[in-house]
Amino acid sequence: MKFHSTRDTAKVGFDSAVVIKQGLAADGGLFVPDSIPTLTEAEIAELRGADYAARAAAILGKFLTDYTAEELLADCRAAYAESSFVGGAAPLVDLDGTVHALELWHGPTAAFKDMALQIMPRLLSRALQKTGETRTALILVATSGDTGKAALEGYRDIPGVQMQVFYPVDGVSRVQKLQMATQLGENVSVCAIRGNFDDAQNGVKRIFADRAAAEKLNERGYFLSSANSINWGRLAPQIAYYVSAWLDLLNAGKLAEGECFNVCVPTGNFGNIFAAYLAKRMGVPIGRLICASNRNNILTDFLSTGTYDRNRAFYTTMSPSMDILISSNLERLLYFTAGAETTAAYMKLLNETGAYTVSDEVKAAIDADFCGYFADEEATAATIRALWDDKHYLCDTHTAVGLSSAKQYIAETGDNRPMVVASTASPYKFAADVLASLGHDVPADQLDALDALTSLTGVEIPYPLKGLAERKVRFTSVCSPADMLDEVYGQLK
């Protein structure tokens, strides 16, 4: 399988190892596979009896054909080990006979980013070998919270890789800050920035664009790489859990062969829901793909009108990982529905004017699979509370946006086929907002909200968030955005 850029009409092909190492295509587009592989009847029958790691390795093998089956299985076994995903990698919890929560947050940082960031570093490490790379990959990450911790945990002590994370000093929660400051691993470093998330992100972009820096790093035996969600190495592992959810529904007798189910995904950058779309194209019988947004409902508007317009107010919500106005992975859907030439034209318009409108044909193609709903802050809180009161199921703020949207869809359409809602974070990752949603006072110190929530509900705090206050703080440096490059040089071995 070869990969090409979403903006390249000539479809110049690259191997998956190169694509994972490089991240973004040279023309600014995103890498997509030349074709979408399908699952055979025999493969489906075999995967029904397989565990999560074997399922994931089989799906990855369809795309990463320059990796051997043994390599992928070994990496998936290590990534999704029971010791790291306590309670299973992607368990499906039946909430009411129709709606099921696909819990993707049992990994080492308690958010779904672990599903990709536990495996991708291993794929990158092999990519370095496969491409004969002798330099060390230096991964720079600017984070507003979840991605930074998941990346640190995924890349820690991975051979051939070093990582530097920057976060806004006052822009992340106390839990998130402590999670990062206490990170273990000899090849990782964390630095706070005096500024906001944009300052951190712009600083990283500046370093990536700095030719002199690239030359200096090269002389020292390093090259820059990134871990963000537009890398194919992060997207491919996400397809696996939608396949796995289908097989679990079949095995549980909730679905007969050939019967469809629906999928609803709380969406930010459009990566997670795009993985579900690819699962559908691979042959998983998914009916509707429901795109769930918070108050930043630019995708809901796009799916209903065909116009994507980021010239609008930006809101800070209690589901911060979905506070996004540019959903980068949407470009991949445009590619598969409109082709490279039109995608490049839409992206140019987005760049220049902040908006584009898709043609009627493209809109119809998207409508065939997707619909969009959103939940504002009130609906999100009400969903958390109702689910706890009625079912004693505790969910986080992002998952609540998904569950609210799924409920709206079912009420509006009467479509009550089984519904899989992606549950993207542990409720304890956003304990203060969950506690408030349940109608309780939030303690002054955010860390105390975890204890308050567990005493209130009896639901256990997941292991990555236990005893955070007692862990040893390793990283305390704070720098100004202008000094970020010096901070990077300071980390070179």
Ligand SMILES: *Cc1c(COP(=O)(O)O)cnc(C)c1O
């Ligand atoms: C990143 C994230 C999302 C959004 O996922 P996308 O792939 O960006 O659409 C939703 N929920 C949580 C908890 C996240 O961390």
